[in-house]
Amino acid sequence: MDFTSCMLDVLGNLERTHTCGELRESSVGGQVVLMGWVAKKRDFGVFTFIDLRDREGVTQVVVSEETAAEAHAKAKNLRGEFVIAVKGEVVSRAEGTHNKKLATGDIEIKVSELLILNDSKVPPFQLEVAGSENLAAEDTRLKYRYLDLRRPQLQHNIRMRAKAVSKIREYFDSRGFIEIETPILLKSTPEGARDFIVPSRIHTGKFFALPQSPQILKQLTMISGFDKYYQIARCFRDEDLRADRQPEFTQLDMEMSFANREQVYREMEGMFNHVLKLIGVNLPTEWPRLTYAEAMRRFGSDKPDLRFGMELIDLTTELKGTDFAPFADVLAKGGEIKCIVVKGRADYSRKQTDELQEFVKRYGAGSLAWIKIPVRAGSDSDWAPASSLLKVLGEEKIARLTEVSGAVEGDAVLIVAGKKSVVAAALGALRNEVARRENIIDRTKYKCLIVTEFPMFEHNDETDTYVAAHHPFTSPMDEDLDLFKTAVNDPSQHHLLGQVRAKAYDAVINGYECAGGSIRIHQKEVQALNFKALGMTPETARSRFGFFLDALEYGTPPHGGFAAGIERTCMILVGTENIRDVMAFPKTASAQDLMMDSPGDVDEAQLKELGIEVSVASE
């Protein structure tokens, strides 16, 4: 037993009357009991100020030697993060000692009794520091996540998340959707992301898999006749992490029968509009729609941030027939040359354009060409745009490109040439990067849209095969059904698969893909066609999805739905770019939990019982 624990008090029958965030001038004169953590102690000898903190706020309490000698003696022993209860009178603060920074700053508690309910070690980092840049490094805070969560910012984020989920339930309940829980222990399907697998003890050598999403199960609830389903579903994907990706995450999962795309859009819009009201944002009842093709053409992205313009401009036509070899080469291979215009940055330095060049190279672009149009000073006869392409294209061509780009004096034009997918990826990312650097994004704006008509398949260049762009139950567009049949059944027309569009869609807010979904295939013939398109034999399809194919044969209604990322939605609600800011107990970028130190070893006995032997590959 150490020294401090000898002097701990017991709570007994004492009951808290108020939180640390609610007392105001109107409560003056009342007797109250507050409980919380010591955020700060200011000792003045004969009296002591304590900032008492709980989840609702901070209240200043005063302990005076003169009026409460015993409590004052105890207060001497208080340290940061001690847990205390104080009993006392709410008093108005003296003239000139009000604290405007505190919601409770007009009053304080004149303590008559003080209980030390628990002590605390000195925290490994300071919970309250001025400026987020002085916060302890994230790994330190993650190791002591329970302490980091005491910070008002994280308290706010986690509570906002709870409110968002509550709003989602409120919305779907009111719309006649039924919440149905689906199993966490499922069967592995080697499609898509890597599964987390769980060994079965009873069936030694067999494994469950954790859901990447409850996709098939929610479709089965439609076949079961529930008509409208939703679930706040935990999902697991064993893939590498990012600032907005964790191995386990939560999604709002919904599905509805007898619905067309517009009806699903309405629920998607309705839900987000309901949730965004939490932060006082009113999104349009009907969101703008953009086809995938148009989004890629204009923004180089299937999740464009519409809070700013800076759209991609096509220079391909203007450069047809150029004898500049790199461009001619690109055009001969069916590639394209596009640009963005950065307003007012004709003053980009060599260092800055070099940095932007390095940036686009990450996306496979060979280089970044530029034109800078200086502001003409009076009757300057030597005035001319500067360009990295001046020598190879000539002054006249540069002038033409400038005109086509729409750039004016003072602007910079950034040009990328290459394969269509590379140009889109590089310029789409560059558009966001430049907007961030130039600080042209209005953080008070919320811009949403629905991206429609995603491609049904993506081409894999390495294997020269087509893979499902969404998932293998996504319905093709009615208009593309004949094209789809031809592409699948005529091997010589296989490449047409790349042109088939799906009834798939995403909801995008401020450049974040917040939800995605599709109308599903409900007819077994079309489903069989799709498996064939993906290179699956009927036998393979049966072994993987037999139960589902069986179900499709018993009167499956037309149906569709979507899934929305809870974390990404919350990131928008609280204005963070870090997914860990909206999860109570997140993992690091290497998929570890620094607090509980997981993943960890298991006992040899446990492995034996499961019939598992671990052989770590030696190097």
Next chain:
RNA sequence: GGGGUCGUAGUUCAGUUGGUUAGAACGCCAGCCUGUCACGUUGGAGGUCGCGGGUUCGAGCCCCGUCGGCCCCGCCA
């Protein structure tokens, strides 16, 4: 799988061309203080410079390797 970047006191950081005893602020500990709220004030403690190896008379600094955090590409139906 690949790339970038960071790692110095409990925390945030500084540390010059490789050169004496590695510094600052906050925090912590002890004392003083009747109105603070970033309290003030006096004094004090606190370091495996991520880890291992190498070069050198001498390494926080240079080289090689390794571990970890963050970010990005691939991946994420």
